[in-house]
Amino acid sequence: MSFVVTSSPVVExxxxxxxxxxxxxxxxxxxxxxNALVQAAREASEEYLNLRLIxxxxxxxxxxxxxxxxxxxxxxxxxxxxxxxxIIYKNEAGDEVTLSTDQYDLDKFSVSHSVYAKSSxxxxxxxxxxxxVKLTYVxxxxxxxxxxxxxxxxxxxxxLTHWYENRSDTVRKMPTQxxxxxxxxxxxxx
Numbered sequence: 001m002s003f004v005v006t007s008s009p010v011v012e013x014x015x016x017x018x019x020x021x022x023x024x025x026x027x028x029x030x031x032x033x034x035n036a037l038v039q040a041a042r043e044a045s046e047e048y049l050n051l052r053l054i055x056x057x058x059x060x061x062x063x064x065x066x067x068x069x070x071x072x073x074x075x076x077x078x079x080x081x082x083x084x085x086x087i088i089y090k091n092e093a094g095d096e097v098t099l100s101t102d103q104y105d106l107d108k109f110s111v112s113h114s115v116y117a118k119s120s121x122x123x124x125x126x127x128x129x130x131x132x133v134k135l136t137y138v139x140x141x142x143x144x145x146x147x148x149x150x151x152x153x154x155x156x157x158x159x160l161t162h163w164y165e166n167r168s169d170t171v172r173k174m175p176t177q178x179x180x181x182x183x184x185x186x187x188x189x190x
Contacts, residue, residue: 007057065123155181
């Protein structure tokens, strides 16, 4: 993963009440545990899927802008991308420059979302140093759990049930049914 989450989701794909209903838990004694398991199920699902489920802001760094030879686009690692907040780079003098939004577009229709320079624009030249270009963008299916596909939420509920009922380590990384559900949405690394 070549990005960091700078603003985490404010909600989870599964609420505490949904999780408790699925687990058939009627008391509040395990609420903290259940909330932690829901978050863990989201994080495990995001890692496995190579997708972000709920809206979150991420920062991705690259060493330089692409050239014509490299297809002139920057692939965004946190998918699906909702919007690009900023592209900031260090110019050859070492000053940070924010690229104007009229210089690039977001491609959300290809399998791998990317940013590309508009047809009349050439990417600028960044200083020759590690992580000279910083892209900040918003990723995830949406702000609410209603935007997360039902099959992904079902997989999370299966993981949640497994972890709640089996509080010790197991050989498998995740239950088979949840993996089958998640495989329908899994993205390869780019």
